[in-house]
Amino acid sequence: xxxxxxxxxxxxxxxxxxNDPEVAEDAKLRxxxxxxxxxxDKTGNYLSVATKVNGVTTRAARQHLKRxxxxxxxxxxxxxxxxxxxxxxxxxxxxxxxN
Numbered sequence: 799x800x801x802x803x804x805x806x807x808x809x810x811x812x813x814x815x816x817n818d819p820e821v822a823e824d825a826k827l828r829x830x831x832x833x834x835x836x837x838x839d840k841t842g843n844y845l846s847v848a849t850k851v852n853g854v855t856t857r858a859a860r861q862h863l864k865r866x867x868x869x870x871x872x873x874x875x876x877x878x879x880x881x882x883x884x885x886x887x888x889x890x891x892x893x894x895x896x897n
Contacts, residue, residue, distance in 0.1 A: 805844040809835060811876050812851060818869035824862075827870070830854045845880060852881035 815821055816831045834854060838847040855874035858867065 802842055802844060805838060805842050805847075808844045808848055808851070808877070809838055811873055812838070815855075815869040815873040818867070820867045821869050824858070824867075827854070827858050830858075845883070848877045848880035852877040 812831055812835045816828060816835070821827055821831070831851070831854060834847055834851045837850070838844065841847070852874060855870050855877065858870045859874060862870070
């Protein structure tokens, strides 16, 4: 069990997408979601994992343009703000010493 409520919520969101019947048809996508869930369970770092999940959902959305997967679109929306926050913080940190 995770100690952080945001990490718990992210794990539930990943699980909901993973168990979706449409997602079950894409073995690679399920494998990627499972890897993200395992990393989250191991590290508890929801910022990093949400960013990875957002990347996974972006790739999946591009692969399924003709028949979008509703669960993946939902998971993308659920992780988009956290991912943007993480990348913004990383960019500021990396460029903070540059003048």
